[in-house]
Amino acid sequence: MKNLILILSLFVFIASCGNKSKKTEDKLIDNKKKSEIAIVTEEFIYEIADAKTPQCHASTIEESNGVLVASWFGGTAEKNKDVGIWLSRKLDGKWSVPKELVNGVQEDGSRYPCWNPVLFKAKNKPLMLFYKVGPNPREWWGMYISSEDGGETWSEPVKLPEGILGPIKNQPVQLANGTILSPTSTESKTEGWKIQLETSTDFGKNWTTSKDLNDGKEFGAIQPTILNYGNGKLQLLSRTRQGVISQNWSDDYGKTWSKMTATELPNPNSGIGAVSLKDGRQLLVYNPTGKDWGDRVPLSVAISTDGKSWKRVLDLEPLTEKTDKEGEEYSYPTVIQATDGMVHIVYTWNRKTVKHVVLNPLVF
DSSP states (O other), X not given: OHHHHHHHHHHHHHHHHHHHHHHHHHHHHHHHHHHHHHEEEEEESSOGGGOSSSEEEEEEEEEETTEEEEEEEEESSTTOTTOEEEEEEEETTEEOOOEEEEOOBOTTSOBOOEEEEEEEEOTTSOEEEEEEESSSTTTOEEEEEEESSTTXXXXXXXXXXXXXXXXXXXXXXXXXXXXXXXXXXXXXXXXXEEEEEEEEXXXXXXXXXXXXXXXXXXXXEEEEEEEEEETTEEEEEEEESSSEEEEEEESSTTSSOOOOEEEEEEOOSOOOEEEEOTTSOEEEEEOOOXXXXXXXXXXXXXXXXXSSSOEEEEEEEOOOTXXXXXXXXXXXXXXXXXXXXXXXXXXEETTTEEEEEEEOGGGO
């Protein structure tokens, strides 16, 4: 009798393993089908063999005068003094050879690393590239350059006013009345990680900043992204150290904000990117893993109609049997919707190059 029970238990175990394997296989096949339908283009902005720097990170993308412009920081490694801001433009279907636009060399000859470029173009205004310079995120300062010709030529660097950092990772949004809202954050060893919102009513000439929108204790949050639902309703989604993406809401065009709370979405303390689509839906690109400094693979796309319930619809970089969770990194996405309705995403590909993916959002 005992032998019979043992045999039956073994049979159930084998069947269970088989079902799990089949479910995993079906999931991979389903993602492959979605990828084939939804992905219009996927490409490296430059091939790894042609890299100008050993490492790159924190890419950004914008459309200006019909041209796609991408930027990132690159050097020997993040935080090193040789890290500068690089740029490439897509012309005649091909990305141009990357060139270094700016670096952290100071007037006295000293040099600091550059960080987190953010491209942004207000309506009928020049293309702007915000970035940070400084020894670390606690001591850096905000800079920007601008371009009148779609990123071909650029102004001299300008330092932002004291107390204004500019967009920390994700792009500003422009409201219907022209007001620009810029998502920013600060990192402190004593006060924690906190998010703020910077506002300009004169197209970036002058800025004001909000109070802190979290206490840095319940949630250590940075790098917010803004979603615009219309009629004054806005949502901030932020990276946190608590294993989740956090949220703040506003019903008055960003003048006041709700207390920060957790969303249903996991976060491994890694940057996210999101955009409000023209059809009213919200699209998020994120790493759907948890815990502080967790895995940065897979990299996925989620869709929501209300910002509260999210559906994971596609893995841009899926988990496979060969995935090295500790060694691989697909992270720090930036996402825009171009004038033709297509969604453009750029992200770090193993710190070796920048990947560009074009999605048709109508598939989801």
